[in-house]
Amino acid sequence: MPAEIEHFYAVIPAGGVGSRLWPLSRAEAPKFLHDLTGSGVSLLRNTWDRLLPLTGPDRIAVVTGSAHESRVEEELPEIPLANVFIEASQRDSAAAIGLAAAILEQREPGVIIGSFAADHHITRQRAFEFSVQQAVAAARAGYICTIGIAPSEASVGFGYIKKGDEIDVDGAPMAAIVESFVEKPDLETARRYYADRNYLWNAGMFISRADVLLEELAANEPELHAGLLEIARAWDTDRRAEVCDRVWPGLKKIAIDYAVAEPAAAKGRLAVIPGHFDWDDVGDFASLAKLISGGRPDTMSILGQNDKVLVDESTGLVVSQTNRVIAVVGVEGLIVVDTDDALLVTTSEHAQRVKSVVGRLHEDGRDSVL
Known part of the structure; x- marks a missing residue:
């Protein structure tokens, strides 16, 4: 030490x-x-x-x-x-x-x-x-x-x-x-x-x-x-x-x-x-996917309810915080984040743009989901 x-x-x-x-x-x-x-x-x-x-x-x-x-x-x-x-x-x-x-x-x-x-x-x-x-x-x-x-x-x-x-x-x-x-x-x-x-x-x-x-x-x-x-x-x-x-x-x-x-x-x-x-700095979901997978681009990383996520020839990241079954079939670089009151679907390529969604929700007065 x-x-x-x-x-x-x-x-x-x-x-x-x-x-x-x-x-x-x-x-x-x-x-x-x-x-x-x-x-x-x-x-x-x-x-x-x-x-x-x-x-x-x-x-x-x-x-x-x-x-x-x-x-x-x-x-x-x-x-x-x-x-x-x-x-x-x-x-x-x-x-x-x-x-x-x-x-x-x-x-x-x-x-x-x-x-x-x-x-x-x-x-x-x-x-x-x-x-x-x-x-x-x-x-x-x-x-x-x-x-x-x-x-x-x-x-x-x-x-x-x-x-x-x-x-x-x-x-x-x-x-x-x-x-x-x-x-x-x-x-x-x-x-x-x-x-x-x-x-x-x-x-x-x-x-x-x-x-x-x-x-x-x-x-x-x-x-x-x-x-x-x-x-x-x-x-x-x-x-x-x-x-x-x-x-x-x-x-x-x-x-x-x-x-x-x-x-x-x-x-x-x-x-x-x-x-x-x-x-x-775990700055977005693309970096989180890379972190969890150990840098492997050919895998689907799962955070949360693993037994509720079904993956077939897909890559990216699924974050599961509900009891819903999530099936991902034939998609590359997909980002799915499933929570009780909000669902995000995007791709690794566009992960940085999630911040703009937060801005829109705030402008619309929908702060209850922020």
Whole structure:
């Protein structure tokens, strides 16, 4: 077992709806609360178990919404309640991670924090731990650090990080400067990135001294920074509710990539560790089908009521949450998601478009199925 990392806190942002996984993922039960891998536990619990050897149970914090507080505590009975940070409403990742950084810096000046999404799937635990240990070493040296994933294919579904020159940091032999961030590419560009090997998938993991991250946030988003500090100063007092109610709704909605990571990269203070472990953000049903099947395109993956699903010369994914019999005959790349109050039928090719259906349902006022 690896040693727990001194002065290190893991932060798990557990928010969002996962709208590309509707109707499996809902506002009241987002994807991080589901077992999407057949492991028997939720993605959130898997994330906790992955981080536990590096931190111990008292040094993991979760940032989540009030609607999910009880479920988070049910999934993670070991977590100290003081380490469950409740957002009154969703204000995007800069506010969520910035809040955790500000509270933990208030409690323990000089603390190093690492942000790891609640709904990602990672295997090859020892390689993951080695990457985090290197990232913490880079953070001790004053860098904000991210872990980029060495691509296993030419994917158009992820943003990319372009790795620049290597840097000399004790304990981080693979550390390099981030040259730039790149949005999701088209297939031809993705193939070029895959061949280059200086391009890494952006997995949204950030490791930094909390005060360094907050300093960068102050330089780029001073009003957001000021609001988070005001909340953090009141967090462990009887003034928390009053301050949060007054300040939180006015905080700017912005992703940490834009508020911290990209500006830090432009200043040469963002480092990256290439992560040589298996990673997937389980972003849509096509990626879920691939994950469950182990990457085999010639099979039908089934999640849920296997004995109710009949398959004849078909491929894709069936998610069954009812007692209905589902028969799939002679269809390739089919996606079927059957729940009590909604049925989705699409194909792997169009899996990303499920998000637009959620938008239509919301516009039509049919929020009861969201």
